[in-house]
Amino acid sequence: MPGRIGKISIAQLRSPRSQQAKPMSQWLPKLLKFLPFGLVALGIALAFPYIETELQGLYDALDTTWQFTLNLMAMGLIALIVAGLLIPLETLGWWAGWYGDPLETQLDPGTLVKPLPPEQQVSRYxxxxxxxxxxxxxxxxEAENFLTTLESVLPDDILIVxxxxxxxxxxxxxTEERFLSFFWRLATKFQGSESLGFLGFLGSLTIQLRNMIVVAISADRRYGPIYNRGTAQVMYNSLINHGYEPDSGxxxxxxxxxxxxxxSLAAAPYLRQTLKAPIEVISIAGVFSGNQNALQLEHFHHFVxxxxxxxxxxxxxxPxxxxxxxxxxxxxxxxRGKISINSLGEVGHNDAGxxxxxxxxxxxxxxxxxxxxEAVANIILGNITPAEPLAAHQPSNYERYQQAPFNQPSYYPIEQNLDPQxxxxIGTWMGRLILPSPKRRRRAKGVLMELYCAEPAYQEWVGQKVRVQFARDSARIKDYVRAVTKDVYLSEEAKYSQSQGAIHPERLNRWQQVNPLESxxxxxxxxxxxxxxxEVRVKSTSPLTLEIARDPIQIAGRFYALVQILHPVGDRGELFCVVHFNxxxxxxxxxxxxxxxxxxxxNREGIYPSTMQDIERSPQNPMGWYxxxxxxxxxxxxxxxxxxxxLFRLQPDRIVSGESACREYLTHQTWASLEKGTSNSVLLCPYPSRYAQSDRPQLQELPKIAQHEVLREAVRTSTVSNLNVPASTLIxxxxxxxxxxxxHVYGGIGGQKRESAAKTPIFFGHFAYGVAQVxxxxLAEELRFEIDYLQVYTHNVDGIIAGTLAWNRFIGDRQWGWLGTxxxxxxxxxxxxxxDAYQVGDIARSPLDIFLDQLEVMTARYRxxxxxxxxxxxxxxxxxxxSxxxxxxxxxxxxxxxxNYPEIAQKIRQDPQQGERFExxxxxxxAIKRELLPFGAARADWRENSSQLGISPEEDAISSLLVGLMSWRSLFPRKASETVAKEFLYQGALIWVLRTxxxxxxxxxxxxxxxTPIG
Incomplete structure (x- = not known):
């Protein structure tokens, strides 16, 4: 795609002042820094005048050939010194705009090793x-031969510039448009001639010494940033001219x-910032400083x-x-695993060998x-040899749990014969995710899934492997996938953590551009x-391809029932007689x-995640279990x-009304009762009078059953706060x-088998956000809550994976969950x-949806x-x-x-049904921004949404602590939950508290x- 495309270029990253050309007088003082070297040389010559006489005598004694050679060497040395002085001048001149418009993108765009076939889309540049x-x-x-050979082994959809x-x-x-162009043309001519012997070597050496100075300038902290932006601009121009689209990923x-x-290493960060593209660098016998921010690269491969x-x-x-x-x-x-150093064996730097x-x-x-x-092509194609598996010094809980056959999906037949009454x-589309092999990745463009359940029209696919991928017609999804797709190389910290039993994505190690489904x-x-x-859309049936708009939800089981547990059967204690709900x-x-x-x-601390002992006597058993x-x-x-x-019925055990009473409950009563085996459901309404004349339809009254339900019905029919507001109106x-x-917040495991994380008097617990839907x-013919968590969960020994987890998987799972512990x-x-959503024209979007988008990004990054x-x-x-x-x-x-769009905000405010909600x-x-950031200024990583994950706390402990304290209210799980809940409460939110x-x-x-309550 030739020409400008309206996107910011490298030169536009400069400050406004730098956009204007500067007169040479502003840069002359910088060049004077080189004056002392010339003065030293002049002083030596003046102090020892006899040296010149001795050298002249030696020179006259040489024959004509050697004199000519020395003359050339002297000319080369002078040219080299002059060229070295001119390099910073050229750099500063580009920065000042002396060489024309620095934003011109059609200057010398480079050429393609092989033209792009018609209608061929490019997968990599x-x-x-x-x-x-x-x-x-x-x-x-030799360089041309390398590129020609490399092009021959790469597919047509990869362009080489x-x-x-x-x-x-x-x-x-x-050799062109320079003060010393004539000299460099001569040196180049000598360099390319095999018959000139020493002169050819001299020409090549002069060019290499000059370019070595450039390498030093690129590494220099004074001129380097300017020079590197210039070379990044050159690469940007080339990419744009050969069809690259910024933000395309x-x-x-x-x-x-x-x-x-x-x-390459120095220009890559600027190029990445402008194009918002994943960039990797391959170094072949590279000489580089290490001053540049390699953390911004996908990876740096160095072959030597x-x-x-x-x-x-x-x-x-x-240094x-x-x-x-x-x-x-x-x-x-x-x-952090961003750099790989690979040996080429008995190979030298250049030329023969x-x-x-x-x-x-x-x-x-x-x-x-x-x-x-082969080495370069394998990296470009992602055909990197997998790393050797790292043996764990300590077995993980995940590996322990996998030893039980019932914890493996293969234990359960695909064909299930259960009474649908x-x-x-659990859902319409369910299955087991399968990571495609590296060779199938380019074709799959997603992951595979062994299908357990499908819509009636696609039942013949149950039991087969289908393809799952994100829909590509949504800008939101494209932005999400691009933001979290990364090359994966396990860092030293990750390898050590894995040796201690934590589960890390070992199978993805050394994979390029891992997307959120693959992670x-x-x-x-x-x-x-x-x-x-x-939100599944069937795209193709050959093979069956399912397109999704949200991350898959991790679940436990495939089917569910509503039962009451009667008693165990037999001596083993695994069979139980249950009765179904009628x-x-x-x-x-x-x-x-x-x-x-x-x-x-x-688990490896000897704690059982759940037990069936006396479960028929549980306070929850009369109301039944899913x-x-x-x-x-x-x-x-x-x-x-x-x-x-x-826990999930829309029948609270208690209703708390009034702002002060609700605030008191959130702060002091939520965790007041820790009676083992109990649960409670409490509805908070800060301003019940708002609903006195509610026009929402009343729920149909259902016949009373069991004593426990009678108590709940009493709550439904009561009146709240003497305001003549029926409790049923609030429900x-x-x-x-x-x-x-x-x-969501969970606490710790105490008692005789107290968990190791709770050995100290302070236990922070765990915090997460999620979404509940009515x-x-x-099976019960009633309304209930369905809860999914978006767990920002670090790598752990239990194999809990960050992402969207259903309540029955994260809490209710008997082996992996926390309900019993x-x-x-x-x-x-x-x-x-x-x-609720705000409607503007054909677009309907809610703040909750925007928040879920951000959480999906964070959980994918965590994986x-x-x-x-x-x-x-x-x-x-x-x-x-x-979170x-x-x-x-x-x-x-x-x-x-x-x-940015005040006209949209104005339209919302003018709508009487949306205006009040918008305010x-x-x-x-x-209010939430003020409470989460009590010092008034946003953390830099929050403000730019650019925090670097994968950093061990020990690496930068002091600055990490200082950064964390800037948002201290969100540092502690219980405090974070209370802070956010209260701000919603002040705006009149209805709150339902579920405790177990x-x-x-x-x-x-x-x-x-x-x-532990803190703050």
Whole structure:
């Protein structure tokens, strides 16, 4: 796509003052810095005049050939000094605009090694930057041979750009339009001649010494940033002229040979900032400083031969590459797995014996050139040899749990024969995610799924592998996928954490451009993640391709039923007699059957995640349990997860009204009761009088059953706060389809088997956001809450993967969940101004949806640690801080929409049905921003939404602590939940608090432990 495309270029990154051309007088003082060197040389000559006489005598004694050679050497030395002085001048001149419009994108765009076939879409761009022997756009024969051979092994959809001059910020060859062009043309002529012997060597040496100065300038802190922006502008021009579209997310690979590696490494951050593209750098025998921010690259691949002496000078001459500079960009990037150093074997730096030599051979028969081409091509194509699996020093809980057959999806047949009157599928589209092999990735463009359940029209696909990918016709989804797609290289911290038993995405190690579906499917060692898909669109039936708009939801089981547990059967204690709910009588007097509750595996601290001991005596049993699972090969229903029905019904145990009473409850009463095995459901209404004349439809009164339900019905029919507002009126504000923001906090495990994380008096707990929706439950024929969490969860020994998890998976799962071991609090917040959509024309969008978008981004980043393969808990980054960063980003996005599009805000305000809600939203956003950032200024990473995950707290402990304290209210899970809930409360939100305390069977060795109240 030739010409300008209206996007910002590299030169536009400068300050406004720098956009204007500067007179030379402003830059002359900088050039005077070189004056002392000339004065020293002049002083030596004046102090020792006899030296000149001696040297003249020696010169006269030489024959004509040697005199000519020395003359050339002297000319070369003078030219080299002059050229060295002119390089900064050329750089400053580009910056000042002396060479024309620096934004012109059609100047010397380079050429393609092979033209792009018609109608062929490009999947990756490759730019080659040659070594320090380059003097013009044409390369030496060995470099041309390398590019031709490389092009022959790459597919047609990968473009290779050549013909750039990296040793000039204005892409100007040495042989044209320069003060010393005649000299460089002569040196180039000598360089290309094999018959001139020493003169050819001298010409090549002069060019290389001049370009070495350029490499040093690129690494210099004074002129380097300017020079590197100039070369980045050259690459930008080339990409734009060859059809690259900024913001498209198409990957870019910079291949730099020798000094070209330094130029590539230095220009890449500017190029990435402008194009918003993933960029990797491949260094072939590269000499570079390590001063540049390699953390911004997808990866830096460095290939060096064992006989390459020149390359090793870089590690010696540049202190930032020394091991003692452990906080330099280079060493930090190495620790985070951003840098790979690979040996080419018995290979030198250049010429014969160099990486482009097609004559000399390795022990396996390949030439040096073949080896180099294969190495570069494999990286570009993503065909990187997987790393050796790292043996864990300590087994993880995930590996322990996998030893039980009932915890593996393969234990349950695809074909299930369950009575549809008693069992219902959890969702319409369900299955097991499968990570495609590296060779199938280019074709799959997503992941595979073994289909367990489908719509009636596609039942023939059940049991087969189908393709799952994100819809491509949504700008929101494109932005999401592009934002979180990263190269994955496990850092040293991730490898160490893995050796201690934590589960990291080992199967994705060394994969390029891992998208959020791949990061979800490949987060564990096995393809054992069962998910539910929502908002599914069938794109193709050959093979079946499912397009989705949201991340898959991790679930437990495939079907569910509503039962009451009667008693265990037999001595083993795994079979239980249950009775199903009868919709006609609305009692538990339906069919009886035996279901299996297999004994779970204890974690590595000896704590059992759940138990069935005395579960029939549980306070929740009279109201029944939702049981989730599937049939085994014998036809017995095996229960994977449980959920107390009483917790999710729209029937509170208590109603609290009035702002002060609600605030008091959130602060002091939510965690007041920790009676083991109990649960409670409390509805908070700060301003009940608002609903006295509510026009929302009343729920149909249902026949009373069981004593526990009678108590709940008493709440429904009572009057609130002597305001003549029936409790049922407040309950009826929650209608089918309504959504609520969920603030989730769980506590610790105390008692005789106290967990190690709770050994100290302070236990912070865990925080997450989620979404609850009021749905019609067909088995009970009543409304209930359906809760999904968006868990910003660090890598852990339990194999819990950051993402969207259904309540039955994260809390209710008998093996993997927390219902039986931890106290849990879910605060459901319903404020129409936040949860309902705003309609402007054909567009309907709610702030809650925007927030969920931000949370999906954060959870996807957590799965791969922004490419490092690991995330860690610290003051600046943890579940509470990063979840609230997503909230802040959503508020900021809404505020930007208000500021940037005032006409839309005006239209909303003019609508009487939306105007009041909109004003509430604006006030809520300001209040939450004020509370989350009490010092008045946003954290830099929150403000720019650019925090770096994958950083261990030990790496930068002091600054991490200071950054974390800037948003201290969101540092502690319980405090974060209370702070956000109160701000919604002040705006009149209805709040439903759901609490459990180690619900299920009775375990005498553990006790619920509330999160410590702080602040």
């Amino acid at each position: 490759v730019i080659y930057l040659d070594g320090i022997a380059q003097s013009k756009f044409q390369y030496l024969p 050549k013909g750039l001059m990296p040793y000039s910020p204005v892409n100007r060859p040495l 198409i990957p870019i690979t910079l291949v730099g040979y020798s000094g070209g590696a330094q130029i 031969g064992d006989k390459d002496v020149l390359e090793r000078l870089g590690a010696i001459l540049f 930032k590459r020394w091991a003692i500079a452990f906080l330099s960009y280079w060493n930090r990037a190495k620790r 160099g990486p482009f030599d097609d004559k000399q051979q390795l022990a396996d028969g390949r030439s040096f050139l073949q080896q180099t081409v 008693l069992y219902r599928p 979800l499917a490949g987060s564990r060692k096995h393809d054992d993640m069962v998910v539910l898909l929502r 919709r006609q009588s609305r009692q538990f007097d339906g069919p009886k059957e035996f279901v299996r509750f297999p004994e779970v595996i204890a 049981i989730y699972g599937a049939q085994d090969s014998s036809g017995t229903f095996v229960v994977s997860a449980i959920a107390p029905r009483s 009826n504000q929650w209608q089918q389809g309504d959504r609520a923001l969920v603030l 749905v019609w439950e067909p 931890r106290p849990v609090c879910d605060v459901l917040v319903k404020l129409d101004a936040f949860t 791969i640690g922004d490419g490092t393969g690991g995330t860690y808990v610290g003051p600046a980054h943890n579940c509470a801080q990063d 609230n960063q997503a909230l802040y980003a959503a508020i900021r996005q809404i505020q930007k929409g208000i500021d 509430q939203l604006v006030a809520l956003g300001k 305390n180690q619900v299920g069977g009775y375990d005498p060795d553990i006790e619920p432990l509330a999160p």
